[in-house]
Amino acid sequence: MRKTVVVIGGSSGIGKAIAERFAHEGWRIMVGAPDLAATQKVVGNLAGEGHVAVEIDVVSDAQIERLRTQVAGQSAGLHTLINCAGISRSIPLLEPDFAKWDQLLQVMLYGTVKVCRALVPQLEDGGRIINITSIHHDRVAYGSSAYGMAKAAITQLTRALAVELAPRNILTNAIAPGFVNTPMSVKEDGKNELETQWFYDNYIKNSHLPLKRAGTPEEIAGVAWFLAGPDASYMTGSVLEVNGGLTVTF
Template identity: 65%
Template sequence: MVKKTAVILGGSSGIGAATAWRFAHEGWRVLVASCNRAKTEEVVASLPGDGHRGYLVDVRKESDLSRFAEEICAMEGSFDVLVNSVGISEASPALEGDFAKWDNSLQVMLYGTVKSCRALLPYLKDAGRIIHITSIHYERVAPGSSAYGIAKAAVTQFTRSLALELAPRGILANTIAPGFINTPMSIKGDGRNELESEWFADNYVKYGHLPLKRAGKPEEVAGVVYFLAGPDASYITGSVLTVDGGLTITF
């Protein structure tokens, strides 16, 4: 049986790394790309099976994406699934502070997504899948999260556009919106994991604003990614699947 190939952007840690492992465990060939060479190589080395490769790619740079696309074309010819798990968390006020820092969230997560799709989708097979990891912040707000939320909301809408425009090729495009997931992005600037803080324990566990009373695991999101890539999701496109332990059903 010919192996299917998944391209995982942002696959060097967190949800991206868990997704790479899940696809590899299921017998897929995985191409892992991120802007951290050492972590990318570490993830690739840990994957079960063979034929996996890692790439150094900064999604803000069209030159990196063009080179990556050319390498995919030369080595694979085409691929079956594109998963975009690229994300950064840089708190910044909406109206104050360094605009360049604020804008970096959009450059990485929004424009990086658009550039990635423009570079790579010519090599995505007909009937392939596009899966973008966004966040419940696409419709929720927290202090300092305006740029992050704008990027995630825009990626959600961009994905709906892809679902419509790529439907003639049979390509399905969806997003997954995680809530609190225990990943390196949970570690804040002071080195503390917000999911182990008194604030999290009080608001989301003690007082029940998070019905399942725990943060999610990257593997729990990776499972949903794999579902969207498979045959049981053949009539789902342009949708948002929320993976948040019930957080957004409460008030």
């Protein structure tokens, strides 16, 4: 029987590439994201048949409950859950509008928690959870307090779930990407940070990024595919750094 994977945040970037990789490998994909039209477009272009697009804003309890119902209604069991929902915004900790700062935690941290609470009971014993964290889970950049706190918490959530779900042999791991060329690389001023002089000078010219390039979404998807497969059967609670060597420099 075909395995089923739910990819939250699968309408673009890393999530989209993950959905495409798993579909290419013959899995059945349920892609969830707030933009239903974009999600349907992704699903329509996936290899194979039987894929499902789900409109899901992870800050909405009602939509999470609808997702739970949709997953429960599928004939195939759920093998893997991938949490990839994310937003990137530079917001200082003392931003006057607290809700604007807090939105990053509501989406990335509490959204991930709520999706896990809704769908983990439906995961097959021996299934997998893969959370996308970030190099920011243990690093700091100006304006990244909310983003970094959310990602650090996702790392700890991954470890906690690894312990709590071990009796069911559900393996829970995380991927911490560095610079990856996705729509999130385009900042509020409309510029792709990977095409700026700042990125070139810091990470290529001065060799702070050993591989001297950003990663591709497909390279992250390959790691997700590994974590969902039999070769990762003795890995749980791990965080795989996929960053072109960035964390080994100074």
